[in-house]
Amino acid sequence: MYYNYYFVGGQNNSYFFETKGEVIYEIIFKPTPYLFELENIEITENTFEFSILLKYNPSLKLPSNDKKIGATVVAIFMEFYSRRNNAISVYICESSDGKELARKRKFDHWFQDYNDDTFIKVDKNLIDQNNNKFPVSLIISNSNPYEQQIFKAFVHLSLNNQK
């Protein structure tokens, strides 16, 4: 079971849903055409950065561990990929508050629990010059015809820090 969601679209392909605690989340798939250095337009034009944003929280407390949130996020992924079969989503865990690993764990659990093998998820760390690790996940549909090319480009990105 998941929450009903509402597709707004726009430049960021936005979806919204509200939990039983009246917390509103926005799910975004923002185009990121320059991520991969590839000439394949089918890949560059279908690359998106995924974000989940807390839009409204009536309580001062953080939202509880509501299992329907993960199910809703995966349901939204399915809906978005039904519109864009060859979509490639990249998720970088924000690290400014030091909670990037907790975010990554939650995101991993959602996909482990609710993905019925529709999606393939690959995880890598991007490491900056100061040795800060940024967990990054890439998600494609298992029917994406460019799977090998995308994985190769993603691995190449994660190796750039070793140049």
Add this chain to the structure above:
Amino acid sequence: MEVLKPQNRTADEIIRYLLDTKKQAIEESNAFSKTKEFQVVRKKLKELNKKNVL
């Protein structure tokens, strides 16, 4: 906020590109929250949840 395309493709550049893109998305989302359209979205969500309960 303008997100610059990564130039020399180092990990730092790629990380900055992804974080800047996310930051831009948050700014755009915050701007949307202040519009009447967002109030329409909130109303729609209430309606959707009511349907779910029924």
